[in-house]
Amino acid sequence: xxxxxxxxxxxxxxxxxxxxxMAAIDGLSFEAARGEFxxxxxxxxxxxxxxxxxxxxxxxxPGRISSGSxxxxxxxxxxxxxxxxxxxxxxxxxxxxxxxxxxxxxxFPVGEQIAEAxxxxxxxxxxxxxxxxxxxxxxxxxPGAAERATAYPHQLSGGMRQRVMIAMALVCSPQMLIADExxxxxxxxxxxxILDLLRQLRSELGLTVLLITHDLGVVAEQADRVIVMYAGRxxxxxPTASLFARPLHPYTGGLLxxxxxxxxxxxxxxxxxxxxxxxxxxxxxxxxxxxCRFVEGPCNxxxxxxxxxxxxxxxxxxxxxxxxx
Amino acid sequence: xTAPLLDIVDLKKxxxxxxxxFGAQRGWVRAVDGVTFQVRPGxxxxxxxxxxxxxxxxxxxxxxxxxxxSGAIRFDGEDLLALEGEALRRRRAxxxxxxxxxYGSLDPRQTVEQIVGEPLVIHGxxxxxxxxxxxxxxxxxxxxxxxxxxxxxxxxxxxxxxRIGIARALALNPKLVVCDEAxxxxxxSIQAQVVNLLKRLQRDVGLxxxxxxxxxxxxxxxxxxxxxxxxxxIVELAPTAExxxxxxxPYTQALLSAIPRPKAEVRRSRVLLSGDVPSPMAxxxxxxxxxxxxxxxxxxxxEDPPTQDLxxxxxxxxxxxxxxxxxxxxxxxx
Numbered sequence: 001x002x003x004x005x006x007x008x009x010x011x012x013x014x015x016x017x018x019x020x021x022m023a024a025i026d027g028l029s030f031e032a033a034r035g036e037f038x039x040x041x042x043x044x045x046x047x048x049x050x051x052x053x054x055x056x057x058x059x060x061x062p063g064r065i066s067s068g069s070x071x072x073x074x075x076x077x078x079x080x081x082x083x084x085x086x087x088x089x090x091x092x093x094x095x096x097x098x099x100x101x102x103x104x105x106x107x108f109p110v111g112e113q114i115a116e117a118x119x120x121x122x123x124x125x126x127x128x129x130x131x132x133x134x135x136x137x138x139x140x141x142x143p144g145a146a147e148r149a150t151a152y153p154h155q156l157s158g159g160m161r162q163r164v165m166i167a168m169a170l171v172c173s174p175q176m177l178i179a180d181e182x183x184x185x186x187x188x189x190x191x192x193x194i195l196d197l198l199r200q201l202r203s204e205l206g207l208t209v210l211l212i213t214h215d216l217g218v219v220a221e222q223a224d225r226v227i228v229m230y231a232g233r234x235x236x237x238x239p240t241a242s243l244f245a246r247p248l249h250p251y252t253g254g255l256l257x258x259x260x261x262x263x264x265x266x267x268x269x270x271x272x273x274x275x276x277x278x279x280x281x282x283x284x285x286x287x288x289x290x291x292c293r294f295v296e297g298p299c300n301x302x303x304x305x306x307x308x309x310x311x312x313x314x315x316x317x318x319x320x321x322x323x324x325x
Numbered sequence: 326x327t328a329p330l331l332d333i334v335d336l337k338k339x340x341x342x343x344x345x346x347f348g349a350q351r352g353w354v355r356a357v358d359g360v361t362f363q364v365r366p367g368x369x370x371x372x373x374x375x376x377x378x379x380x381x382x383x384x385x386x387x388x389x390x391x392x393x394x395s396g397a398i399r400f401d402g403e404d405l406l407a408l409e410g411e412a413l414r415r416r417r418a419x420x421x422x423x424x425x426x427x428y429g430s431l432d433p434r435q436t437v438e439q440i441v442g443e444p445l446v447i448h449g450x451x452x453x454x455x456x457x458x459x460x461x462x463x464x465x466x467x468x469x470x471x472x473x474x475x476x477x478x479x480x481x482x483x484x485x486x487x488r489i490g491i492a493r494a495l496a497l498n499p500k501l502v503v504c505d506e507a508x509x510x511x512x513x514s515i516q517a518q519v520v521n522l523l524k525r526l527q528r529d530v531g532l533x534x535x536x537x538x539x540x541x542x543x544x545x546x547x548x549x550x551x552x553x554x555x556x557x558x559i560v561e562l563a564p565t566a567e568x569x570x571x572x573x574x575p576y577t578q579a580l581l582s583a584i585p586r587p588k589a590e591v592r593r594s595r596v597l598l599s600g601d602v603p604s605p606m607a608x609x610x611x612x613x614x615x616x617x618x619x620x621x622x623x624x625x626x627x628e629d630p631p632t633q634d635l636x637x638x639x640x641x642x643x644x645x646x647x648x649x650x651x652x653x654x655x656x657x658x659x
Contacts, residue, residue, distance in 0.1 A: 043512035043513065043514060043515075044483075044512050157601040157602075159601055160601070187375035187376055187539070187602070188375065188539070188541075188580060188583045188584055189375065189579060189580065189583045189597075189598045189602075190375075190601065191583065191585070192582075192583040192585075192595060192597055192598075193597055193598075193599075195585070196595075196597060214512065214513070215585065216513075216587035217584065217585030217586050217587045218585045220585060220586060220587045220588055220589070221585050221586070222585075240589075241589045242589075243589075244587060244588055244589035245589040254514065255513060255514060256587055258513050258514050258516070258517035259513055259517075259542060259587055260517075260520070260542040260543055260545060260546035261542065261546075262541070262542055262545060262569060262581070262584065262586060263569075265545075265546070265566075266546075267524075268521050268524070269517040269520055269521055269546065270517070271514060271515075271517035271518040271520075271521055272514035272517070272518075273518070275482045275484065275485075275515070276512075324589075
């Protein structure tokens with residue numbers, strides 16, 4: 001088997017805050033194979049976005065990678081100087097965000113911004129850069145690409161702007177695309193278009209995709225494999241189909257239960273009671289234990305390791321049957 | 326049948342705007358453009374649609390936060406738009422709002438006790454001791470406790486802040502509560518807690534909700550009936566079970582088809598709508614949905630479809646829907 005494209009080992013990212021230092025992610029390990037579509041799911045405070053930024057080398061003070069390793073195509077990224085990481089970004093890996101408006105420059109036409117990225121990384125001429133930009137805009141499904149390339153970001157709709165961001169991310173043919181909540185700000189019919197585009201580009205270009213989202217529905221239809229995060233840790237990792245058919249971790253099961261169904265009606269939603277623990281006051285044992293309905297004495301004693309179960313991994317000590325109908 | 330609590334007829338709101346930040350060109354945004362519906366006492370009516378469809382504008386008009394361009398609103402038998410001064414102030418107690426962002430809507434300098442008690446003070450309800458008791462009862466009703474009364478909004482999580490907002494909305498025993506994306510900003514595990522709370526309160530207190538949201542799964546769970554809006558119009562209104570089981574309007578069908586579902590089942594063949602929602606400044610001729618409708622025929626481009634009453638509580642504004650016939654199906658589009 002070929003080595004994974006991305007290998008994250010025991011990664012811990014700490015942030016200094018007014019209340020002291022806290023770990024946003026704590027001993028995180030996962031990998032992504034070449035061409036794999038990996039979903040990373042979690043609610044606020046799970047550490048999913050910090051994970052994305054760490055992989056991209058975008059952790060800035062007051063944050064720091066305090067330990068662990070990130071290997072990309074066999075090369076260690078932790079500890080590399082910013083200039084080298086800068087070259088890697090764009091050319092080997094690229095990222096898109098929830099709100100494209102914050103990543104686009106409002107005073108330049110979108111085509112110019114894409115061409116600039118192409119020229120910087122691929123040393124293209126002015127003309128060739130522009131042609132490349134137009135070609136990319138067409139590839140991401142923007143009608144009348146040559147004309148739209150001259151438009152300014154504010155002249156485009158939210159969905160079109162996200163397409164522009166994807167074009168800019170992919171202009172230097174990176175091996176991996178990290179998409180952090182790429183459709184969260186979009187309406188559901190536009191979200192469907194963007195997800196469809198990602199799926200299509202992934203198979204067309206053989207991209208490795210890391211899709212970070214709070215929406216389990218989005219990963220169910222997109223990802224090959226899913227990592228579920230809770231309070232800075234991976235609680236479950238599984239191929240997509242088995243995750244949704246039979247979650248191993250009570251948090252995954254609870255999340256799935258708390259989403260109202262479009263076919264079946266229940267009077268009361270089976271909510272997960274309580275709230276995510278503060279990173280400054282983590283429980284001594286399993287971080288989910290205070291909210292878990294299966295909790296037993298030992299759950300509160302020590303933090304359970306991520307253990308393998310039939311090609312999957314779970315951070316629950318218990319062998320629960322959470323099969324979903 | 327009981328009289329509706331809220332009766333809205335042909336409501337319109339057109340905003341005058343400049344076309345660009347520098348341009349002098351002006352135009353009208355037809356945010357709400359002829360909306361008619363009723364809310365019955367004790368029910369939850371879901372009002373759904375994508376951004377710019379006008380659903381939040383409808384909510385704001387009902388709260389008399391903005392004035393409509395035309396149309397009529399009767400609340401509890403009274404002409405809501407004719408009310409002024411003291412009469413309006415008294416009526417306001419009957420219609421309360423729960424916002425999307427519990428942080429932006431709570432004064433950070435006030436304690437929970439002051440926030441929840443403020444409507445009582447403004448409306449001169451009871452004496453100091455009586456208000457105290459009432460605030461405590463409200464706080465407990467939404468799942469918080471006496472120890473929380475002295476704290477400030479920033480000391481609470483998003484879900485707890487939304488509970489505070491709900492307690493404040495209930496302070497004056499309103500008849501109608503308008504929930505404007507009330508659970509949209511919450512994480513799913515917390516969202517379920519708040520949705521359950523809203524349902525429980527409705528049962529216990531006999532509240533009526535107008536539930537404005539874009540999340541169709543949540544709307545399905547909480548609503549008795551659902552109205553779907555597109556570009557300032559209601560395109561379909563039906564009892565919840567029927568709307569989701571057999572959506573008639575092609576837009577409703579597309580909306581339901583676009584929702585990504587958290588399930589292991591094989592990926593469904595999804596009907597993708599092409600293009601963006603047109604600008605409400607220049608809504609398309611004929612049926613407003615025709616530019617994105619995979620089933621549109623010539624008539625749809627020319628003639629604005631009237632709202633047809635199909636019986637059993639369902640009404641639809643689509644030329645392709647005919648009473649007694651199977652509804653159009655976007656999956657069979659050419």
